Amino acid sequence: MGAVEVLAWIDAATREVTLFAAAGFLIGGVDDLLIDLVWLVRRLVHGSDAPVLDELTSPAVPHRFAILVPAWDESAVIGAMLRATLARLDHPDFCILVGCYPNDSATIGEVAAVAAQDSRVTLVVGDRPGPTTKADCLNTLWRALGRSGAPVDAIVLHDAEDVVHPAELRLFDALIDTHAAVQIPVLPLPRPESPLVAGHYIDEFAEAHGKSLVVRTALKAGLPFAGVGCAIRRDALAAITTDHGAPFDAGSLVEDYELGLRLAAAGHAAHFARVREHAGGAVISVREYFPSTIGAAVxxxxxxxxxxxxxxxxxxxxxxxxxxxxxxxxVRDRRATLAVIVLAAGYAALLGWAVSATGHALTHSPLPNPGAPLATILTINLALLLWRAAWRIGFTAHNYGWREARWAPLRMIAGNLIALLAARRAAIRYAALLAGRAPQWDKTAHAFPASLGGTGR
Known part of the structure; x- marks a missing residue:
């Protein structure tokens, strides 16, 4: 086969891959555009989606909250997190239950030290060695709460690395009577040492928790929890508790996501609350560090x-x-795997066109014409990409300022590459689950701020 024939084969293959990727990007782009339009209409009709905390009606008698914190191999952060939470929360009636494993003495020691100083903290050590799953650990905490007989109105979910907002429980107090569950935004903390990997979480959460979950609530669709910063009435959680006394599915890798949808299916819909601490102030949210390395992010x-x-x-x-x-x-939740295939095809098409252009330059032959239909789709996709980048920049700037927002376009590429690497690992893990392998807590190492001065309270 001569060079001309090889080049013709490359041109044909590249065009087909480009057409597949372009069609996939178009479908995804239109889907995202519809979300944008729903958000814009809602914003025009209802105005700002972030009322002020003082505008909400608080109950005459504050509710009692139990904060559940599952912890496996968290000795590096759990002590600081508990002390900060106890010092920061502006609420008169709460307790914290921390779930540990018998083979994790370091974490047990850190929790026990805080519990010895403050009776609001209770150490709960499960019967089975870890790690099991996060949901299994939460079930251990739920059962311990039941055995204690404590008159708790609602539980609040948090992780061992969370920086809680001082007004979080006051917000839950005002809304938990009228909503079975309440989720507040999660806003990752910037990590200057990792502007791309850790930074891409900043952009994604700023847009997802500033727009996507707002639209989801407006459509009255089932609201998945973020796993942290969510309060659930005890009666609603008890309503989905199984005969084994377990409201959380121990076989789930994403118990937070599933819990929100299960509650909605049982008639206990959750509410996504974007509320400002005061006029012109920050949105009441959970802050935390997200992975800063490619391996951890994947x-x-x-x-x-x-x-x-x-x-x-x-x-x-x-x-x-x-x-x-x-x-x-x-459908949007489950399009991730297909989106990765389309994304891989897009990068393959870019490589194919680069090889094609080089080949035609060397053979002094003209580049092939992609054709009017494909050219039109590519033009529309370019416009949708620029539109998407503008939204991403805007939400990041709104939450973090322009210094972070300027990274947003580059971090879109970083996020795509991480998604491609994650897809391979996800496929292997899913195949293992189908083969009968028990799910296991695949956590990453966590960090907690040395100083809380830069966390926006």
Whole structure:
């Protein structure tokens, strides 16, 4: 086969891959555009989506909250997190239960030291060695709460690395009577040493918790929890508790995501609350550091992809037949694996065109014409990409300022590469689950701020 024939084969293959990727990007871009339009309409009709805390009606008698913190191999952060939480929370009636494993003496020691100083903290050590799953650890805490007989109105979920907002429980106090569950935004803390890897979480959460979950709430679709910063009425959680006394599914990799949808299916819909601490102030949210290395980010994204886009389809199925908004949101949740295939095809097309251009330059032959239909789709996709980048920059700037927002376009590429790497790991993990392998807590190492001065309270 001569050089001309090889080049013709490359041109044909590249065009087909480009057409596949372009069609996939177009579908995804239109889907995202519809979310943008719903958000804009809602914003025009209702104005700002972030009322002020003092505008909400607080109960005459504050509710009692139990904060559940599952902890496996968290000795590096759990002590600081507990002390900061106890010092920061502006609420008169709460307790903290921390779940540990008998083979994790370092974490047990840190929790016990704080519990010895403050009676609001209770150390709960499970019977089985770890790690099991986060959901299994939460079930241990739920059972311990039941055995204690404590008159708790609602539970609050947090992780060992969370920086809680002082007004968080006051916000839950005002909303938990009218909503079975309340989720507040999660805003990752910047990590100057990792502007791309840790930084891409900043952009994604700023947009997801500033727009996507707002739209989801407006459509009355099932609201998945973020796993932290969510309060659930005790009666609602008890309503989905199994005969084994377990409201959390120990076989799930993403118990937070599934819990929100299960509660919604049982008639206990959650509410996403964007509320400002005061006029002109910051949104009441959970702050935390996210992974700063590619390996850690890939492991975390793979767990999310496995649990939501792959196993979640098997475990949860679809919602009520006529609930079109919920169906739409579940499709969006599960499109991640297909989106990665389309993304890989897009990068392959770029490489193919580069090889093609080089080949035609060397053979002094003209580049092939992609054709009017493909050229039109590519033009539309370029416009949608610029539109998407503008939204990403805008939400990041709104939450973090322009210094962080300037990184957003480059971090979109970093996020794509992490997603590609995570997809391979997710496929392997999902295949292992199908083969009968028990799920296990695949956590990453965590960090806690040495100083809370830069966390926006």
């Amino acid at each position: 492991r975390q994204k793979a767990r999310w992809m496995t649990g939501i886009a792959l196993a979640g389809w098997d475990r949860l199925g679809w919602g009520r037949m006529r609930d079109l908004g919920d169906h739409w949101m579940r």
